[in-house]
Amino acid sequence: MSKRGDSLQNKGKRGSRRAATERASAGKASGKQRLSRKGKAASNSGPKKPSFLWKWTKQLTIWGTAAGVLGVIFLAFAVGFAAREIPSFQELKANQTGQTILVRARDGSEIVEIGPSFGEWLDHDEIPENMRNAMIAVEDRRFHSHFGIDFWRTGGAIVEGITGSRARVGGTSTISQQLARNLFLSSNRTVDRKAREAVLAMALEWRFSKEQLLELYLNKVYFGGGAYGVDSASRKFFSHPGTELSVAEASIIAGLVKAPSRYSPTADVQAAVDRAQVVLRLMREQEYITEAQASVDVDTVELKQQSGQNSVRYFTDWALPQLDLLLPETNAPLEVWTTLDVGMQRAATASIDANTPGETQGALVSLDRDGAILALVGGTDYVETNFNRATNAMRQPGSSWKLFVFLAALEAGYTPDDKVKDVPVTIDGWSPRNANGRNVGDTNLRTAFAYSINTVAAQLGNEVGFGTVASMARRFGVSSPISTFPSMVLGSSEVRLIEMTRAFASVSAGGMAVEPYGILKVTTADGETIYEHEKSRETQLVPDYVAAGITDLLQAAVQTGTGRAAQIGRPVAGKTGTTSSNKDGWFVGFSSGITTGVWMGRDDARAVPGLQGGRAPAQAFAAYMRYAVKDRAVEEFDTELNLPDWRLEPDEEAMFGDPDDYYFIDEQGNLIEPGRRETGDDGFEGAFGDGRNGGPVGGGVGEGGLAPIPELEPPSAASQDFLDEATGQNRPPRNAPPEPEPNSVPPPAIAPPRDPGEGGSNNVPNTSFNNR
16 A cells, blocks of 8 residues: 555656646747747837838849849940951051042142041051150040040049039040041930940950050041141141150140140130140149140240131132032042132232221132133131132122123124213113213213213113123123113123123133133142143134224223223223112223122122222222232233224125124024114214114114124126215215105114103112112
């Protein structure tokens, strides 16, 4: 019992201990559960945002890294592909795009260079170290350390964009990027272009060494004035090769890259020097030069003297486009030898500058006897406006147009001494008036032209036909539209200065056609001649005696008439022109084989107080011509009227003369035979075929122009009356008036006005009333 009891007791103790252990375990578990519930409660009560941000940050990091890796891979492929497509170094050296045209004057001197100029190619070691350092200092200070893109400069540009700072010198593009743009891309500022520029810059860095990149850049970058590359810039601005550049000269050239036109030493020396000081400061900061070298003295900069003037560009703008017609298509460098005389061009520019009224433009064209252009000025300042008023401007010529009116009259049978009448006249409702408002009555053709009498010009135009006057202008080279209103005789049709000068040059040449030209020959860079001017075929526009007659009139206009200000101490022939309200002033004339035309006026065609052809234009003509003819012999004009036989013989005999001795041209340009002529009581020949001046009806010149005369059959035998007439036995004196026919009254030499009592209104369509 006792053992069993002990055993039970021990069993009970073990059970009690087991129960206690189980209770303790349960308590611990219960505590853990409580703690867990508390933890969950605490967790549920806190914010959930950090875990959300962490989740998206983690995802963005993963995706960004993946995108970056893909981008790097794509960029590597793009750069590698671009590097494979880039031409070789030798190909890039040989690829100089653009055509260079060197323009020379008639004496061979260089006057201007058009197009890109590349100079000699300089290897890396031939380029002065100062030049290389100056370019790196101002354009790309980390050139030797980056791989095509300077992220530091790019980041700085972004900061500048945000803060508005302007402390950085130079752009964000590296030398490699600029080279890529110059070689392969345009200069637009699109994002696409910048991206391609970056890829190509890295491809260039991959393909070539730093020395090769700098050599390419310094031989191809644009420095202004058409100069590409260091050697071309050095020759253009300093007249020596690029291998001889000093520190100061190198800093000037390096400073041009930012803005070639603004910092060009030929345009503004001080601006170029100021920019060079910036380059030198950067070179000093980067320890390329010493403190003593970091300055530029303006007086020590020896710039190349510019042989040309800006007015020369008016001539080259007119002449060089003609190469497209004269030459086969070529991109090779050319040398163009022109007709321009440098001294005469300077004299022409000076004469226009000195005599053109303020706020007024002026133009001048000067031709040699064969049509070669000796000087051409298209305005007062080519830089301010490159519009060529000598070759492109259409302006009313005023009374200088009377050249064609009086040419037509002389061809129709008038002579300088023939009598005309300055009386009021009305033609188709138009009543021209003279400048002084008066009429002198009886005068002669020479005086009427010298003093530019409008009423006489109007009557002559009416008699020969306005279409005949237009045809005469066409014959002498006027290609612009010509109206046939009565007022056209006073210059209402617009014309170019070069056309009027050409017409007067043809008169100076004795009535032979003159064609203006400006190019003598064209050669290649090796000296091979690929074009040479050939003399034009001679064409006679009017008979010699007509040219002599009009020269007589033109000389009188300068000696005693409206062109007296054009006198230069030797024979001069010319004509003034002034349009209504003094909007245009002209003088065109010739002496010693040189013909010069001058025009002045405003581009907006507003009136210029005091502007008259006989003043400023004539004075500019004289100032230029004194220089132009100083080395030429004095030439007297041929004004002797050697009339053809048919003009001198009796009409009956003239009918059997050679019809080729002389001919007329009708309004349509057809050749016609000369008509019968008789002398009227006022000394005029009856050339009008309508009974006027005692002439036969139906022949000669009428208001509609010239008409052929029916052929007359000669008599079968010579009667005594005919022999007496032929030998002058029964002929009245030459100046005696003919016997009037029964019931006929010959009209005056020039048709009187239809209604002398009408007022002098000048308002008709498309007219300009020019007094001088």
